[in-house]
Amino acid sequence: MKTLINFFLLICFLLASGDITRALINEDSYATTKEENTVKTLFSPYTKQEWRSYQQKKINEGRKTQLNFIITYPNKTAVKGAKLYIKQLTSDFHWGCGMTHRILNNLAYKKWFASKFTAADFHNELKWYYTEPKPGQENYSDPDAMLKFADEHGIIVRGHTVLWDDVKYQQKWVRKLPPEKLLQAANKRVDSVVKRYKGRLVGWDVMNENLHHNFYEKRLGKNASALFYNRVHNIDPHTTLYMNEFNTTENVNDKWARPEKYLRRLNKIRAYPGNSDIKMGIGLQCHYGAEPIDLHYVRNVLTLLSQTGLPIWLTELDVKMDPGLDNKTRSELQVIYLEEILRESFCHASVKAIIIWTGASIDGCDVMCMTNEKLENTRVGDLIDRLMEEWKTGNTEVVSDSKGMSRVLVFNGQYEVTAVDPVTNVSSSVTFKVDKVSVPDNIVHLQILG
Template sequence: MISGSQKLRKDSFVSPHFVLDLTELMTTFIIFLLLHLCFLLKSGEAQVRKDLITNAAEKTLNGFDENTLFSPYTKQEWRSYQDKKINEGRKTQLNFIITYPNKTAVKGAKLHIKQLTSDFHWGCGMTHRIINNPAYKKWFASKFTAADFHNELKWYYTEPQPGQENYTDPDTMLKFADEHGIIVRGHTVLWDDVKYQQKWVKKLSPKKLLQAANKRVDSVVKRYKGRLVGWDVMNENLHHNFFEKRLGKNASAIFYNRVYNIDPNTTLYMNEFNTTEHVNDKWAAPEKYLRRLKKIRAYPGNNGMKMGIGLQCHYGAKPIDLHYVRNSLSLLSQVGLPIWLTELDVKMDPALENKSQLQVIYLEEILRESFSHASVKAIIIWTGASIDGCDVMCMTNEKLENTPVGDLIDRLMEEWKTGNTEVVSDSNGISKVSMFNGRYEVTVVDPFTNVSSRVTFKVDKVSLPDENVHLQILV
């Protein structure tokens, strides 16, 4: 029998030590699905989960595959599966075929492969404290290609008093990011939590609130139009409803529409907590996230809007339920939108003697699991330098020296890039290389004359659908 604690995981693999008669498995599985579906229908939460269960059933009926898992598994098995998914979703296998202009294969040609960019972004939270700190700037620019401002773009920061707007800090921070090729998310246009509204905003009548909120949207979005990689239009509006209670149930969708009309080419995000972190949070489960996203997109005028999925990922002091993380990310990935982990950290119980070691262990688990989902386009670490405060997690101390967390992230950054590589062509003029997706510069050197040719190109399965890349050495 299948115990209630064992979960169906869509994006998992079958453990090698799992053996069960096929007939017994199928009978038990179908009974489980019917009972679970009845429960969901009764509770009113059925539609999205029904689709998920139906898809899983269809895949299982077609035979055992990596999407079916009812058994325990070892950490080694889990890691092997993650590596498999990383190789499939993040890397491209290429055969470089080196010839002379007369089509003769070149044996012994040297290929110098240099990775220029990655399709995946490592990012970090940034605060105004970076503005006058050269060491902090150097540290940040040397590691990250993406950033989220902690507070500096929020309404209460830029307009603490009505009519007194001040964008000095975000202007300066964005200038620094632009100078170093760091993409920045617009966090956040509005926040649906009443706790984070200015006192003067809370006192406004519905009519005055709509006017003030529209003025805020116009001010910040027009100022940074086309300069940001995305906007968190309405922060945390699965858990909160400040604007909906005062302006009506479609308030969020209307504000998304307003941002879209001002900055139509920028991706607009929902940004929520506990969608992957806690299975028992009834407000932010993946299916509820997708329903809200669908509702926003269905609002008149929002049909062509580019949207993305923002997940804060504030994990607690207990071991992370990777089963739930995998199921959540797999379900969210099905809609084909980019997923950004926007504020990732792991909080530890200060009473634990081994809290530092556990924090690194849990953080590595969640980073590896997240990276194994190709829909996850970026991870923003929350936060980096201790100058920004270390109430939960930091990569460095006050001297910008790595903490154990920083060491881990540096190690994974190195592991998940191709970097600079040199290979030599075989007797058929072929060199086989597996490369992380991104932009590359490849230099080919003739083994006899040292004459070289150089080319740059994008590596991914769309840009290079044919794994054979032909390069010529000109003589």
């Protein structure tokens, strides 16, 4: 066993150092055939450095914008040597974390969460079995308070989940209901939770894990999911509705959740009468197991799903390690695998957010923790902090040339830019959104009134 572990660590070291080749997917290398609608994978040998270079290229293309500043006086004379102070206020990409009711009575946990994240998924607190454990006895006090905290700190929240297709997560009283009574109870549940939080959430997981499970389809018919998506949409028409599934990126051998089946179910929901106008999104749980992650498969899946044009959220990302390994080895490998999947995911611009599952050890994160009991970073926390810093523009200073021009490549998001006259110190500021469409021709005109 020890020999096997040593060999495994050697392979991981070589991967990390780039001394052996890995396979890079040609992003045009998927195809569908009449016989089998599946993802076709073609491999080419690339070093780790080349793989990373490709990821950076995609980040620059999909998540950044080249801004061209033109600084003038009111008479349109160019301002040479003007200093431009560029401050990123927000990012178009959201870092998120799982949240539980334990945050409500822990001030340090609240400060930690609010200082890092702009998005959240509640673990259990919005699920039906949590809000109505007994028929007719609804209690929304925990999710109400958690959402209030999120609102106060500008944290967007996903509605996880309206219904869950797995039989084992149904209350006993729900399991016993005959079809007619089940439909009435489920509709009541939909109406209750969606009307309560209408317009306050960034999205709803309407029917969780409906590729692997079929509790409602078995009892209410094959269109059960589509019916509930329709009902949620009619109540909350401006909120994005998601499928949310595991193993679509994690496990190439899981026949139930392959990307072509994911798309087939999504399209079936959209094709149901009355559902054509639903704003749909793709939710991928991303619970990676105790083995090296198949990044070639991940790349192909995300490339395929991105072609829908729908927003993709990685909703519950963590990396589990083999409990048989010693703590040091387990920690080192977990960080290696986690960084690989985070970098590969981020280079796909359709991925709008990554929710880490979970963060603080107070939430009992048995798979992956960002902190210990004192809210001090683990190695996982250090990695995520480093990537958070890498994937933002931060505060930048540039100087205009003799034509009053300056150029800078920035991450998409909201910005405040201040131009300062080099002679008079008079300044002019502007706030604007940066993405591929918000800045015409990527040109920003700033006028100094000095």
